[in-house]
Amino acid sequence: xxxxxxxxRPPAGTQPNxxxxxxxxxxxxxxxxxxxxxxxxxxxxxxPLFGHTQVRPKDSDLTVHHAxxxxxxRIVVTGRVLDADGRPVPNTLIEVWQANAGGRxxxxxxxxxxxxxxPNFTGAGRAATDADGAYRFTTIKPGAYAWRxxxxxWRPAHIHxxxxxPSFLTRIVTQMYFPGxxxxxxxxxxxxxxxxxxxxxxxxxxxxxxxxxxxxxGYRFDIVLRxxxxxxxxxxxxxx
Amino acid sequence: xxxxxxASQTVGPFLHxxxxxxxxxxxxxxxxRIAITGRILDGxxxxxxxxxxxxWQANAHGKYAHPEDQQNKPLETGFTGFARIPTDTGGGFRxxxxxxxxxxxxxxxVQAPHILxxxxxxxxxxxxxxxxxxxxxxxxxxxxxxxxxxxxxxATLIARREDGKDRRYVWDIRLRGEGETVxxxx
Numbered sequence: 001x002x003x004x005x006x007x008x009r010p011p012a013g014t015q016p017n018x019x020x021x022x023x024x025x026x027x028x029x030x031x032x033x034x035x036x037x038x039x040x041x042x043x044x045x046x047x048p049l050f051g052h053t054q055v056r057p058k059d060s061d062l063t064v065h066h067a068x069x070x071x072x073x074r075i076v077v078t079g080r081v082l083d084a085d086g087r088p089v090p091n092t093l094i095e096v097w098q099a100n101a102g103g104r105x106x107x108x109x110x111x112x113x114x115x116x117x118x119p120n121f122t123g124a125g126r127a128a129t130d131a132d133g134a135y136r137f138t139t140i141k142p143g144a145y146a147w148r149x150x151x152x153x154w155r156p157a158h159i160h161x162x163x164x165x166p167s168f169l170t171r172i173v174t175q176m177y178f179p180g181x182x183x184x185x186x187x188x189x190x191x192x193x194x195x196x197x198x199x200x201x202x203x204x205x206x207x208x209x210x211x212x213x214x215x216x217x218g219y220r221f222d223i224v225l226r227x228x229x230x231x232x233x234x235x236x237x238x239x240x
Numbered sequence: 241x242x243x244x245x246x247a248s249q250t251v252g253p254f255l256h257x258x259x260x261x262x263x264x265x266x267x268x269x270x271x272x273r274i275a276i277t278g279r280i281l282d283g284x285x286x287x288x289x290x291x292x293x294x295x296w297q298a299n300a301h302g303k304y305a306h307p308e309d310q311q312n313k314p315l316e317t318g319f320t321g322f323a324r325i326p327t328d329t330g331g332g333f334r335x336x337x338x339x340x341x342x343x344x345x346x347x348x349x350v351q352a353p354h355i356l357x358x359x360x361x362x363x364x365x366x367x368x369x370x371x372x373x374x375x376x377x378x379x380x381x382x383x384x385x386x387x388x389x390x391x392x393x394x395a396t397l398i399a400r401r402e403d404g405k406d407r408r409y410v411w412d413i414r415l416r417g418e419g420e421t422v423x424x425x426x
Contacts, residue, residue, distance in 0.1 A: 004308075004346070007426075010245045016365035023250075025363030028283040029415050035425035036389055038369070041346050043356055044426055046306035047296055048322035050262065086241035097258025107254040109290070124258045160251065160258055167308070168296050168356055169426060171367060175249040189249055192365045198247040224243045 005229040006040030007169045008084060014198030022188035024149050040169070045228075047168035051091035052128045060127040062098075062139040070121035072101025072140035074216040077176065077204065080133040081163065083227035088133025089170075094223075095162040096125045096137060103143030103157075112146065138216065144183060156183035156190065165225040176221050177203045248366040253290050255326070255360070262324050267337035269319035271300025274407040276335045276372065276399055280327055280359070283416030287331025291361035295323040295335060302341030302350070311344070339374070339407070345384050352379035352386070359413060359423075368423045372411050376401045389422050396421040 018030040038044070063070055081089040099105045104115040106122055123142075127135045145155040158175040165171065177184055184190050184203070193199050201224065210218025251259070280288040298304045298321060303313040305321045325333045342350040352373055359368040373380050375398050380386055386394055396419065399409035413421050 014244050015247055016249070018365055018368075020365060023363070023365070026365065028286075029288065029361060029363030030365070031368065031420055031423050032283070032416050033420050035423050038385060038388070038424035038426040039346055040426065041351060041385070042304065042309060042344050043296070043298070043351070043354070046304040046308050048294075048320065049306065054261070082243060084243045084245055086243055095258045095262075097254065105254040105257065107257055109253050122257070124260065126261070160249075160255070162251075162259060167306075168358070168369075171294070171358060172246060172248055173251050173360060173367065174246050175252075189365065193247050197244050201244055201246045202249065224245045226245050 004040060004042065004045050006045070007167070007226045008229050010226065011195070011197070013195035014193065014201070016192040016198075017194065020188065020192035022150075023192055026192075044169050045167050047166065047171065048164060049166070050093035050164050054093050055126050055128045060125055060135070060137050062121070062123065062125045062137065065122055066120040068120045070100065070118050070140050072118075074138070075141050076136065076138055076210050076212060076216045076218045077159065077221055078134070078136040078210050078218065079204075079221040079223065081129045081135065081165075081223045081225065082133055083225050085227045087227070088129070088131070089165055089225055090129055090131045090133055092129050092163060092165055094127050094129070094135055096159050098123045098139065098159040099142040099145050101140050101143050103145040105145070141178070149188060154183050154186075156181040156187050161223065163223060163225065170225040172225065174202055174223070178219070179203055179205055250362055250365050251292065251360045253362045255290070255292055259292055259324070259326070263326065264323050265325045265333070265335055267295070267297065267319070267321060267323050267335070269299050269338040270316045271338040272407060274337060274339045274409060276337070276409045276411055278333060278411040278413065279331045280333075280361075280413040280415065281331060282363075285417070287327075288361055288415065289327055289329045289331050291327045291331070291359060293325050293327070293333055294358040294360075295325070295337070295355050297321045297337065297340040297355040298343050300338050300341050302343045302353075304343070342379060349382070349384070350379070352377050352383040354383075354385075359415075368415075369426055370413070370421055370423050371397050373398045374401065374409060375399060393422050
């Protein structure tokens, strides 16, 4: 018998709706039928564990992988990975990827030749959290990215974050945004989240303490993963 | 302290830049080798060439490589139970793995052998979660999760055993529309 505590669900509206017509490709790719509620079993509360063994020290500095320094505004992005009860999530892998300072991705699908590639920037990084759940990346601030969702559509500057956490249910891929970006309110991917608290959860804040004098502006971005319920739910759904 | 979990966003079309080094289409382990192949199709029947699939499974004994699994069952060295596969230009994938064993159900009994799948892609604002079961498993009839799914939709969760000597299964994902795959909220 494996009657295990499940994972608490996020407050309603703080995660995106799958079908969000302003983001056009949801209309061909997001399921039209309702999701089927799945009680938490041993299969879901386990999951792949990735941490320090997957990461080399250089992986968290996106500015040192080529002969020269990349163009753009150098930044530090640092923060902690916590669970929803505020406990640190140690030794968990973070994968990031991003556009260069001009907003161009080093990817065959991004063919916008008006925006140059930077020979000194790939845009991929990895880090593992320490015992206190803390991580730190050095990179350059990505540019806004023009896309074809609608007329004059621009994605706000963002860094993609991918995390595993301690179970299959804590897996999340999100995007980190920058404070004060006027494109946020116009972006159908951000606005696919109905509740302002959910949208705010993705916006880093400028942090003078994380700023390196003469070198890089600092941004703080804490990431919160779902956490376990204290006890199994009596209704058997494993969640509240 | 109660914090709001960080919101999910799409992986977008350029996921391959950052979701790369963990990728493998092979899960090594003891037991019966099988291959699962399939394609992901969108609501218009078009292949999805820019998705990534993540697989999570128990070993042939029904034991997960994870500390929460306290069962007294063997766990062979080298078995991870995880694979991550970006779809190819035709929306296809191929997983080579060991057939998982049955794992405990929530309230006693067992779940039929299955693999968890997370699907991420441009156009998906959050990961979709589904399961693969196996068409040649009698245990499917008593599986408590399959029982939650409307009978007419269960086939979307079941990989079809192909005739022939090699143990090959075919399992397609239909993200939307006719024959839409069952996705779970968990």
